[in-house]
Amino acid sequence: MSTAAEINDIEEGLAFRPKFDAAGLVTCVATDAATGEVLMVAHMNDEALRKTIASGEAWYFSRSRNALWRKGETSGQTQRVVEMRLDCDQDAVWIRVEQRGAACHTGRRSCFYRKVEAGEGGAQLSFVDAERLFDPKAVYRK
Amino acid sequence: MSTAAEINDIEEGLAFRPKFDAAGLVTCVATDAATGEVLMVAHMNDEALRKTIASGEAWYFSRSRNALWRKGETSGQTQRVVEMRLDCDQDAVWIRVEQRGAACHTGRRSCFYRKVEAGEGGAQLSFVDAERLFDPKAVYRK
Numbered sequence: 001m002s003t004a005a006e007i008n009d010i011e012e013g014l015a016f017r018p019k020f021d022a023a024g025l026v027t028c029v030a031t032d033a034a035t036g037e038v039l040m041v042a043h044m045n046d047e048a049l050r051k052t053i054a055s056g057e058a059w060y061f062s063r064s065r066n067a068l069w070r071k072g073e074t075s076g077q078t079q080r081v082v083e084m085r086l087d088c089d090q091d092a093v094w095i096r097v098e099q100r101g102a103a104c105h106t107g108r109r110s111c112f113y114r115k116v117e118a119g120e121g122g123a124q125l126s127f128v129d130a131e132r133l134f135d136p137k138a139v140y141r142k
Numbered sequence: 143m144s145t146a147a148e149i150n151d152i153e154e155g156l157a158f159r160p161k162f163d164a165a166g167l168v169t170c171v172a173t174d175a176a177t178g179e180v181l182m183v184a185h186m187n188d189e190a191l192r193k194t195i196a197s198g199e200a201w202y203f204s205r206s207r208n209a210l211w212r213k214g215e216t217s218g219q220t221q222r223v224v225e226m227r228l229d230c231d232q233d234a235v236w237i238r239v240e241q242r243g244a245a246c247h248t249g250r251r252s253c254f255y256r257k258v259e260a261g262e263g264g265a266q267l268s269f270v271d272a273e274r275l276f277d278p279k280a281v282y283r284k
Contacts (some may be wrong), residue, residue, distance in 0.1 A: 011248055016258060016265040027183055029171050036178020038227075041169055041234040053260050085180075085254040086267060088246055092183040094254045104230055106153055112227040112236045116158060118195050123158040125228060 011088050018049060019091040025061060026091055030103065032110075033082040033096040039103035040111045044093060056081050058097060075139045077101040105140065107132030153230050160191060161233040167203060168233055172245065174252075175224040175238040181245035182253045186235060198223050200239060217281045219243040247282065249274030 002010070010017060018026050025043040032039055044052065045061040047068055052059045058071040058079035072078030079097040086093055104111040114125040144152070152159060160168050167185040174181055186194065187203040189210055194201045200213040200221035214220030221239040228235055246253040256267040 014256075014267045014269075016267055027169055029180055029183060031173075031178065031180060036173065038171055038173060038180075038236045041171060041229060041236075050265075053258060053265050084258040085270070086256055086258050087183060087253040088248050088250075088255070092253075093258075094180045094183075106230050108230075111229040111234075113230070114156075114228055116195060116226040116228050116235075123192075123195050125156045125158055127156075128227070 010090055016086070017090055018046070018086070018093075019089060020046065021091070023063070025063070026093055028058075028060065028093040028095060030058060030079060030095050030097050030099075033098055037110055038112055039079075039097070039099055039109070049093070052081060052095070053084065058095060072100065075101075075105075075134065077103065077134070079103070102133040105136060107134045107136050107139070109133060152232055158228070159232055160188070160228070160235075161231060162188065163233070165205070167205070168235055170200075170202065170235040170237060172200060172221060172237050172239050172241075175240055179252055180254055181221075181239070181241055181251070191235070194223060194237070195226065200237060214242065217243075217247070217276065219245065219276070221245070244275040247278060249276045249278050249281075251275060 020026055024045050028042050028044045030039045042060045043063060048059040048061045058081055060069050060071060062069045078100045081095050081097055083096045084093060102109050108129060113127060113129045115128050116123050116125060162168055166187045170184050170186045172181045184202045185205060190201040190203045200223055202211050202213060204211045220242045223237050223239055225238045244251050250271060255269060255271045257270050258265050258267060
C-alpha cells in the first residue's frame with residue numbers, strides 16, 4: 001500500500017514515475033492527432049517508453065512475441081508522436097500520433113473497426129470501417 | 143496457440159467474443175464523444191461489459207478494490223455510452239461517452255492531465271489541465 005503522501009506525489013507531482021505492472025508494462029493508447037480516433041491499445045515496457053520519448057516515434061513491447069518493437073518496422077506504418085500524456089496513477093500512457101497509413105495489422109486504419117451493439121441473443125458486432133489500406137498477407141510474409 | 147481459422151473468426155467475424163486476460167479483464171478506453179479527448183483507461187470484467195452494453199452507462203471492474211463499479215456511483219460523474227467498439231483481437235474496448243462532470247477521481251475532466259516531455263535529466267511532466275471540477279475530499283469521504 002502507498003501512503004497518502006506517496007499517492008499525492010504520483011498524482012500531483014511533476015516527476016515521471018511510470019507504474020509498471022507485474023510484467024513490467026504500462027498500457028498505451030494511441031489516438032489520431034488529427035481526428036481523435038483511437039487507433040490502437042498496446043503496451044510499453046521501460047525501454048519502449050524511453051525510446052518513444054527520445055525518438056518521437058512510437059515503440060511498443062509485444063506481449064505475444066515478448067519483444068521490443070518499433071511501430072512500423074515491418075509494415076512501414078510508423079507513428080510520429082505529437083504529444084504524450086500520462087494518467088493520474090501513472091500506469092497508462094496516451095499518445096497523440098500522426099499515423100502513416102494504417103495502425104492495425106489487419107491493414108485497417110484503426111484496430112477498432114467494429115462496433116458492439118446489444119442484440120436479441122446478446123451483443124453483436126458490425127463493421128464501421130472494413131477498408132484495408134494494405135494487404136497484410138503481402139506485408140507480413142512469414 | 144490459436145489456429146489461423148480461429149484468428150480469422152476473432153478478427154473478421156461478427157461474433158462478440160471478448161478475450162479476457164488471466165484476471166478476467168479487458169482494457170477499456172473511454173473518450174469524450176464530443177472532443178475525442180481520452181478521459182480514462184480502466185478495466186471491465188464480463189459482468190461490467192454486459193451491464194454497460196445493457197444499460198448504456200459505463201460499468202467497470204476496479205482492480206484495487208476487486209469490485210464491480212458503476213462509474214459515478216459515488217461521485218455522480220456518470221458516463222453515458224454513445225458507441226462501443228472492440229479491437230481486432232477483442233481484448234480492448236473503446237467507448238465514446240458523454241461524461242457528466244469529471245472522469246478522474248482527482249476531480250479533473252480527464253485522467254490524462256499531465257504531458258510527458260524529454261528533459262535534460264530524463265522525462266518530465268507538466269500540467270495541461272490542472273483545473274478540478276469537483277473537490278475529491280468532499281466527494282469521496284471515508
